[in-house]
Amino acid sequence: MTQTKVDPFSLEIVKDSLVAIGDEMFYTLGRTSMSPIIYEVLDYACGLTDAKGQLLTQGHGVAGFIGMLSFMVRDVLEKFRDKLHPGDVIIINDPYSGGGSHLSDVGLVMPIFYEGEIVAFSANKAHWTEVGGKDPGSFTNDATEIFQEGLQFPCIKLFDVGVINQALVDLIQANVRFPDLSLGDMWAQVAALRTGERRFYELCERHGKEVVLASIDHLLAHGEQIARKELAALPKGTYEAVDYIDSDGMGNGPFRIQVKVTITDEKFICDFRGSHPQVLGPINCSYTSLVTDVRTIFLAITNPSQDINDGVFRPLEVITDPGLIFSAQRPAPTSNYWESGSAGGDLVWKALAPVLPHRLTAGHFLSVCAVTLSGKHHVTGEPFLIVEPSVGGWGAGEGMDGARGQFCIGDGETYNMPVEIAETRYGVMVDEYSLRCDGAGAGEYIGGSGVVRSYRALSDNQTVTVTFGRHKFLPWGVRGGEAGSPNEFYVEKANGEIDGPFGIYPRYPLNKGDVVKLVTATGGGYGHPFDRPADKVALDAKNGFISIEQAERKFGVIVNPATYEVLAETAERRGYRSRQEERTANE
């Protein structure tokens, strides 16, 4: 180890500079991208790894990519070994190996050389609006094989010693529906890689290679130490949870899934063996993707606010058998991989929520709730394509009501599309964007409302594809809190006919005047509803989060419908409260 030679402050300064480089790469890609899925949804990540592929720093907008960059780099190392040169860029999206998610997420990797040897890798991964395949937007609800989901880039060189592989670019150009968007994003990714390379080089120039490499060791060790410290404070033992994934979108399901979490002094083990095998429809995920989702919850439990690097995850172990819905194998489709991946993370969350109230809440709407809407603009006649995730309700926790209208755990620093921008760009009018106040998720702390977003088609022959999980199995409550409501959508046709509710639906046709009404789930509640103070219940009713009738039936509080004052409490609530008081007195 070279560490002893370097003063602790230099290590610290280089370590902070590495983190700043990740942020700058992220910023560069976001600012130069052509696609809303990147600049609004921030469905991409950028980072640096060391020469062995260990993640050093990552700038990210969504939780869903934590860990995938290192798998990509390791794939590159394995395939090319000593055949990497300065100026090379490798492209990869194979979900079963280094790519990790679905074909739409395209990864680029660039080796960084200093004094003739590889000292690090610059890498990123971004959701391209189009990678070809059978449906516009590429990811789809009814693929049964990966070949229907778009172009596969099996870890090949996009640049060879700084020279672009034009044949590959031409191939992409010919095989995707919006080549300007896809190639524009590819160039944005290349710009970000180069930024990372340049900054890392400057860091070596400024501090010397030895100090930089020592700082890398220091950075990884620092991450590991913090994680271990938090791990030591967790309650040791084994925790289990079972849940169901609704459907694969092909009429099959529900699928039983399970986890056994074992926390020891040294390890945090999540064992998913016994869960359902891979399925026909495209809701399978690869092992990499499962690891990513489990990492997200692991961070939530150990230290939500720290910088991310591979050292942090050293105590974590994720176990599956091959060929499960969580560890799909070729050629299983993985378009909607997040449905099973998130469900895997959610199982760990559910298993531990009752014992870790200071870090975890009740269940939330969970699904990315993806919507793909395509057609022609009613004024300009140009084709348009909306690809967007939806916001929904979060679960309540100790001391807090659930958040209303917020992106799911798999997303993050993701932004919804402003109505004014959507109406300008797309052939739709938004009739409503409001909170879904259905009173579900009752509890001492109430679940956060989902939302209602309604698109009215302004031209004929539009098509909407909706992928809403948690349509049948609801966001779960904790400690006596009620479950939330389902994610669902309806189609209200121009002729007054209403179709639905649906969860997953491929290519529903819309004509002028038809409305697709997207409704996301309200989160689960925390604690018994009778423990919610009466004046808070009255204010909930005044704000319209619950009805007067629900105030009485669920919370035992009778509220004046004109003034929203508390009139009385029901006998049931009073009985419960006095039993609670007795119990407290006895303890």
Add this chain to the structure above:
Amino acid sequence: MRVATDIGGTFTDLVYVDDQGEIGVAKCPTTPPHFEQGMIDVIEASGVDRRSIETFIHGSTVIINALTERKGVKTGLITTKGFRDVLEIARGNRPDLFNIRYAKPAPFVPRYLRLEVTERLNYLGEIVEPLDGEQVRQAVEQFRREGVEAIAVCYLHAYANPVHEQETVAIIKRLWPEVFVTASHEVTNEWREYERTNTTVLNSYVKPTAASYIDRLQEKLQASGVDSRNYIMQSNGGTTSFNQAKEAPINMVESGPVAGVYGAAVLGQIIGETNLIAFDIGGTTAKCSLIDKGEVKITTDYYIERTKHSAGYPIKVPVVDIVEIGNGGGSIAWIDEAGSLKVGPQSAGALPGPVAYGLGGTEPTTTDANLLIGRLAARNFGYRVDLSRVEHAIQSKVAGRFGMSVEEAALGIIRIADSNMLNALKLVSVRKGYDPRDFTLVAFGGGGPMHAPILARELGVKKVIVPTASSVFSAWGMLMTDLRRDYIQTYIKRLGDLDTGELTRVWQSIETQALRQYEAEGIAPGDIMLARFVDMRYVGQEHTVKVPAPGGEWEGSTLSELVERFHSLHEQMYTFKLEQAEAEIVNLHVTAFGKVKKPVLKKLDPRERSREAALIERRPVYYEGEGWVETEVYDRTGLAPGTGIEGPAIIEEKSTSTVLHPGQKLVVDEYGNLIIHTGVK
């Protein structure tokens, strides 16, 4: 005489310049909640003749305080039917990615005070459904019953056509003349309904606070015999009249901090430097902003309470583009759970303050570290400094943990703080595609002159200027301001579809509006200066680039010129350009300045000043890579223009010190500014 007062958290500063160009300063404690009292005190303390004050310029934190302390009024919101929850859903983002207990920022208006009315425009601004005035009336009734004091109105696509908002305001004013009202088109004309709604709501929320504050200020001034033209400093780096400030107080949100940036630009003009980085280190934060070819950068991408861990609240008004980080003189050095040394963002504040103040502070701060290694002198503090306490704090909290000497530890604290600040400086310069070698750093605030020379060298900046009055530089900047208004109009058009005749008419209508507003305020047409900008991007992109645009009638050649500028700016910022791709306009932006007469600065009198007489002492100072070096310490007020000093040296003045490192050189210019050559070639 021009007088500027800047009300800060701790002190109220005053700077004046008289007709001979003579500058004077005064400082008094800030007096919450009756801030106007502190201002009268400082006028008193300055000794200026009240009747001779012709122009009075004021900066204040009253608006930002009312927002962050939630001291505004109960506000009601009226929206388009179906959209009252936009304010609460916001953008749905969750920056604290791994925190499942993330607390989404609560809206400033609760749901029961968010009411909807039937009306609808489409994206072209055409009326799809007329306004139902009866529903407006009902909303007003309900607001009255609930004890609302201010109302915000925000309808979809009002940036394209404000007609329904105007009708709504007219109805409200007729029914309830005394209530405070803001409609979105009065404060911002950019698309994005959440950002616009929030901006409108926050303006209404602080409108009564601003009105009573400005009214009291005016009364106090008049009562004390001041009969001046009065202006308020706005976030865009310009001033506005008291009346206009009462209508759109949200424009005052960064009233104080931006004045320093503007001051740097003015100073640059005077001494012939147009590419500048303004760098201000205060007690709790460091701020920086880049000035490109004399132009202060303005953005409407501004938030309050936004951090790495919180989405904050957007305010879509023009604000000088400043990067701020939690590192200042009072920032605390601490060791995290894995043994890494960190500095800030926690600050010891004014109370207890650094250990050196002797007011009960026990945590070592950047100021303590600077004192311990000799960069600051104990006698230059306003407090009795107990050096052994400072040494003990750094020994026990830092040096002991790493097994090193106390001066090494102190230098470590400064290096970490410098590293944080360097990242902020990079954020405004290299990361935006600017080469620091083309820029000069202007350093001010209590800590700026101390840290800037070494940071500039790290960044690759050749020259640093420490201005005279560097510790009250923000107030100095205010003295030099012009009236300024920014008109930003969303106008989505691809260049290929553009009708230059129509565009010229839109420009002219914005400019006519600007001219009329100034003329109504008594500004002569010859003193009004207009500048055009276009926010542009490639079709399909989201983020825009602000492109300076020519004035007058537009024709085909104007567009090609514009596109050329856009391509090259895009390449500078983002490393590439797409010459084949189509470009589009998103916003038209007109900046209107009302030029006011400013005194010429007086040059420094060389008499009775000399380097020898200014030498205070020689004392040991600890430098990175050099260790303790015997260093000459000078009193800045004694240095004559033209004096040259080679580093290592320290130049002391009231409340700050300039640290010149070995290998650096300094010259005092004719105005008394310190010009430092950092050693960068």
